[in-house]
Amino acid sequence: MASSTPSGKSLDKIELQQLDPQELKTWIKAQALDLGFSDCVIAKPDAQDQMPRFKEYLERGYHADMHYLKENLEKRADPTLLVPGTKSIICVRMNYLVASPQPRYVPFEPNSAIIARYAHGRDYHKVMRGRLKTLASRIKEKVGDFESRPFADSAPIFEKSLAESAGMGWTGKHTLLIHKKSGSFFVLGELFTSLELPFDQPATAHCGSCTACIDICPTQAIVEPYMLDARKCIAYLTIEYKGIIPEELRQGIGNRIFGCDDCQLICPWNSFAKMATIPDFDARHGLDNMSLLDIWQWDEATFLANTEGSPIRRTGYQSFKRNIAIGLGNAPYSVDVVTQLHEAKPLHDEIVNVHIDWAIEQQLQRANV
Known part of the structure; x- marks a missing residue:
């Protein structure tokens, strides 16, 4: 028996169940790339392993006056408490460089006003959320109705560790995520979903002895x-x-x-840093x-x-x-x-x-x- 979505479209719940999860995952990743994301991985909604280090960070006072970091620790560790019903998290990233950086540190002119490269253009939070919503809409057209919620540095989420756990890179010694073939000049976003998708596997770390x-x-x-x-x-x-x-x-x-x-x-x-593929970062x-x-x-x-x-x-x-x-x-x-x-x-x-x-x-x- 068919049911009705909020948009009024009819869907067959059996159809969603019959879709091959691996094929759906591959299709979702292709859609993400088509929308301008640089990468897409599927993470398990679990970040319990981050809590000991994070609590040590808080105890040392390294969070300064960002007191909100002390809140919602349970939700950070267990994303299903933040969005009940979450079964998989679609993690994406966007490259934001519009010109190749120098291969090593070069001092800037002392009279120049230096602004971090991610902030030269449009606010990536808006770009990321908008495209994640579009990705969710495309998936709904494919599989029928499901629960989803997009995030872009806007909730108590260990977004780096979730992306890392699914192979988007490894956490460097500077605490930023590094991808072996793309460097670290990118921003992250997440789409929490009620879809049961196969999880990707973590990548290995490659900082070695470099300091x-x-x-x-x-x-x-x-x-x-x-x-x-x-x-x-x-x-x-x-x-x-x-x-x-x-x-x-x-x-x-x-x-x-x-x-x-x-x-x-x-x-x-x-x-190996890659350039942005969308004009929002110009x-x-x-x-x-x-x-x-x-x-x-x-x-x-x-x-x-x-x-x-x-x-x-x-x-x-x-x-x-x-x-x-x-x-x-x-x-x-x-x-x-x-x-x-x-x-x-x-x-x-x-x-x-x-x-x-x-x-x-x-x-x-x-x-x-």
């Missing part, structure tokens, strides 16, 4: 292999953290005003080639206009200006820089002004050398 990412970190945030102290991490400090950045870390931040790619740029496996508003002084000129209206649909909006205007002030403090001495820093003080809050004062002091010290 390049640990050695290159400007603030020594990778305190040991596979353990990152967010309190020192430039990505955390310039994106998540809203307070006064410790003075001892400011020089290490250099001219990085949103995120940091250094541990990825030095990684030998990124000589740079907007010159964010891949902007000077510190040019971006310092942005008022709040310009910031909001130029970061619409961008992950940079996450940091907020005042924190963004705080980050640029640090960059200007680390730049070569310039009368123009000092003048513009002084003129901007009445426009900003106390936290930003602490960093402006520091930047002016750094500039003047450099002038007297």
Whole structure:
């Protein structure tokens, strides 16, 4: 007897049961690639093995003020508690590079405003969720109705470990996922489903004795292999953290005003990094080639206009200006820089002004050398 889906289409439940699971899995992966995903694997909804290390991370305080990481630990370990009825998780990734990186770390021009490459274009969270919803719709057209829910760094999920458990790569010593043939310049997403699909097998790790990412970190945030102290991490400090950045870390931040790619740029496996296949990651508003002084000129209206649909909006205007002030403090001495820093003080809050004062002091010290 036929039943009816929410869309009004008739489906035969027997048909879903008769589909060969392996053939369906192969078909789903082909659809994922067609939608612009770089890879697709099927993971078991189980991350219990991550809990001991994660609890140690929390106990050390390495999560900084991201207190939400302490919540929903049971759901992190058991994804079926997050989405009841989940039987398989479709894990996908998207490459976001639009130009090949240097094969090894090369310092940037000191007057450039450095923004992490994933943030040059459209917010990947929106791109990922939209395409995961389309993937779910295609599967429903194929098999009939089933339960699904898309995620893109938006819920208590061990997304790296789930993807790793299904062979999408291995966790590098910098704590990011690395793929043997694609490097690490990609973002992850998940589609929780009620489908019973065969699970993929984990890949082997290939970091060996390499410590390049640990050695290159400007603030020594990778305190040991596979353990990152967010309190020192430039990505955390310039994106998540809203307070006064410790003075001892400011020089290490250099001219990085949103995120940091250094541990990825030095990684030998990124000589195999693949380019993005969709235009959403193309740079907007010159964010891949902007000077510190040019971006310092942005008022709040310009910031909001130029970061619409961008992950940079996450940091907020005042924190963004705080980050640029640090960059200007680390730049070569310039009368123009000092003048513009002084003129901007009445426009900003106390936290930003602490960093402006520091930047002016750094500039003047450099002038007297």
